[in-house]
Amino acid sequence: MTLVIGIGNRDRGDDAAGLMVTDRLRGAVSQRVSVMQFDGDSTRALVEMAAVEHVVIVDAMPSTGHPGRMHRLDVTQDGDVAAYRGSSTHGLGAGDVIQLARALGTLPRKTVVYGIEGKDFELGHGLTRCVDEAIPIVVARILEEVG
Amino acid sequence: MTHERRLTVEGLARVEGEGGLEVTVRDGKAISMTLDIYEPPRFFEALLRGRSFREAPDITSRICGICPIAYQMSAVQAMEDACGVTVGPQIEALRRLIYCGEWIESHALHVYLLHAPDFLGYESGIALAQDHPKEVERGLRLKQVGNRLIEVIGGRSVHPVNERVGGFHRSLRKDELNDLAEDLRWALDAAIETARWVGRFAFPDYERDYEFVSLTHPSLYPIIEGRLASSRGLDIAVREYEDHFVEEHVARSTALHSHIKGRGSYLVGPLARYALNFARLSPLAQKTAAEAGLSEVCRNPFQSIVVRAVEIVYACEEALRLIEAYEPPDPAYVEVEPKAAVGSGCTEAPRGILYQRYQIDANGDILEAKIVPPTSQNQRAIEEDLGGVVERSLDLDDDALRVRAEQTIRNYDPCISCATHFLTLQVHRE
Numbered sequence: 106m107t108l109v110i111g112i113g114n115r116d117r118g119d120d121a122a123g124l125m126v127t128d129r130l131r132g133a134v135s136q137r138v139s140v141m142q143f144d145g146d147s148t149r150a151l152v153e154m155a156a157v158e159h160v161v162i163v164d165a166m167p168s169t170g171h172p173g174r175m176h177r178l179d180v181t182q183d184g185d186v187a188a189y190r191g192s193s194t195h196g197l198g199a200g201d202v203i204q205l206a207r208a209l210g211t212l213p214r215k216t217v218v219y220g221i222e223g224k225d226f227e228l229g230h231g232l233t234r235c236v237d238e239a240i241p242i243v244v245a246r247i248l249e250e251v252g
Numbered sequence: 253m254t255h256e257r258r259l260t261v262e263g264l265a266r267v268e269g270e271g272g273l274e275v276t277v278r279d280g281k282a283i284s285m286t287l288d289i290y291e292p293p294r295f296f297e298a299l300l301r302g303r304s305f306r307e308a309p310d311i312t313s314r315i316c317g318i319c320p321i322a323y324q325m326s327a328v329q330a331m332e333d334a335c336g337v338t339v340g341p342q343i344e345a346l347r348r349l350i351y352c353g354e355w356i357e358s359h360a361l362h363v364y365l366l367h368a369p370d371f372l373g374y375e376s377g378i379a380l381a382q383d384h385p386k387e388v389e390r391g392l393r394l395k396q397v398g399n400r401l402i403e404v405i406g407g408r409s410v411h412p413v414n415e416r417v418g419g420f421h422r423s424l425r426k427d428e429l430n431d432l433a434e435d436l437r438w439a440l441d442a443a444i445e446t447a448r449w450v451g452r453f454a455f456p457d458y459e460r461d462y463e464f465v466s467l468t469h470p471s472l473y474p475i476i477e478g479r480l481a482s483s484r485g486l487d488i489a490v491r492e493y494e495d496h497f498v499e500e501h502v503a504r505s506t507a508l509h510s511h512i513k514g515r516g517s518y519l520v521g522p523l524a525r526y527a528l529n530f531a532r533l534s535p536l537a538q539k540t541a542a543e544a545g546l547s548e549v550c551r552n553p554f555q556s557i558v559v560r561a562v563e564i565v566y567a568c569e570e571a572l573r574l575i576e577a578y579e580p581p582d583p584a585y586v587e588v589e590p591k592a593a594v595g596s597g598c599t600e601a602p603r604g605i606l607y608q609r610y611q612i613d614a615n616g617d618i619l620e621a622k623i624v625p626p627t628s629q630n631q632r633a634i635e636e637d638l639g640g641v642v643e644r645s646l647d648l649d650d651d652a653l654r655v656r657a658e659q660t661i662r663n664y665d666p667c668i669s670c671a672t673h674f675l676t677l678q679v680h681r682e
């Protein structure tokens with residue numbers, strides 16, 4: 106069983122990227138794949154991840170100067186998830202979820218993170234054009250991976 | 253010869269929001285201790301002006317992702333108070349039930365991921381999870397039970413949308429709550445285990461004679477009901493709050509400081525609720541408290557983690573009781589017509605009393621809003637604790653003293669983002 110998790114906030118500009126990708130994946134993925142979305146606190150993602158063998162997490166990430174660029178990280182063994190650490194104790198970000206799952210021994214046998222570099226995370230803003238254009242590319246890449 | 257130590261921590265971890273701390277000790281006495289809150293203010297009170305009174309619960313719920321229910325409940329109470337409306341017992345019961353979910357998820361997060369690492373010598377909840385996976389899994393599952401309760405009743409687990417002035421947009425059928433009861437029975441056992449676990453922690457030897465302030469009610473452990481009371485004799489209606497409590501700006505904080513007129517600092521939150529309402533806890537919660545080493549009043553702020561665990565026990569039992577007795581409110585809400593008036597509301601957020609007051613006009617437009625979150629009320633008590641704890645811990649080296657000071661702040665589970673309108677720690681030993 107494969108699980109694709111989109112994380113983000115639809116009201117904060119490019120932070121919505123993970124949700125936009127999973128919006129399109131719903132209906133496009135095979136029956137063996139389930140799609141879930143989380144906005145803000147991702148504690149429940151930990152519980153859901155524990156039950157599957159393959160998880161793909163899609164989330165926006167801070168820009169390294171190339172908004173819209175996609176990063177694929179296989180974090181099954183280790184992998185640097187520091188860039189994905191949330192900044193709040195009130196909600197677990199994707200990096201926290203992966204580190205906690207690894208510490209708890211519940212990390213799926215294959216865990217992959219797709220990070221999409223964002224540019225604008227302001228409240229009330231939509232996706233910036235370069236991130237919007239990256240969405241179908243990330244969708245196609247994940248479909249290729251999970252089927 | 254004068255001996256001074258100055259302790260500084262910039263960027264406190266495991267609290268919500270941004271702030272710092274600085275303590276200076278001269279000849280064994282703390283001569284200054286400041287909690288610097290530099291997170292920018294968010295101006296919620298200003299943006300509420302001109303909006304409809306019906307929008308207040310949805311706007312205020314956005315102040316916090318952990319305690320949105322508290323913001324919604326105090327807001328709807330204030331609006332119903334202004335409009336002279338009283339809701340029926342079924343709506344009150346459903347409000348209390350969803351609020352139990354917030355206590356469970358907020359307390360579980362703080363106990364397991366934010367506060368327990370301090371007592372067991374870990375720098376984070378993730379490091380704790382590596383050595384204590386069974387406990388952390390239990391904590392996460394507990395939190396999940398609380399979030400699920402909020403999701404089922406509120407429509408979603410963060411910033412729920414089902415509450416409105418007058419009640420709920422949609423009532424729930426009794427069978428919709430059945431799965432929750434099963435989860436809550438597991439959670440009740442897990443909460444008792446939690447209290448046993450944290451009760452065995454080593455607590456720094458520190459007590460203070462706080463003026464505890466909380467809601468009190470003749471028959472219920474307070475969540476959304478009762479009068480405001482203190483351990484030094486205050487006993488007032490919620491609408492008299494501003495006659496007795498004062499907010500003031502201090503230069504070091506973007507959160508307003510509060511004090512009781514003519515007296516000074518006071519303490520809100522689990523220790524205060526517990527001290528003023530022990531008799532209204534369930535027998536099981538009382539027994540759990542005693543077995544975890546608590547007496548009927550706890551003045552050691554480090555043991556707040558035990559009190560939180562006891563409150564999780566209570567919230568699970570209370571939620572089960574409310575589900576058992578549940579009758580769907582019909583209709584789901586009382587129609588509320590606006591009138592030109594001032595109304596106030598106060599409920600027990602996980603961190604303590606959350607007071608709101610609104611002035612609305614005859615069309616229901618908000619003319620003025622005042623929101624006093626628990627963390628801003630506790631700031632003065634936190635600073636006083638910092639001085640007291642550091643004075644008693646001067647034998648520690650700087651690193652250990654810094655950890656102790658941070659732990660002192662985390663005793664309060666401060667929500668800086670809620671308070672701003674709040675941390676980095678600096679300790680100076682000169």
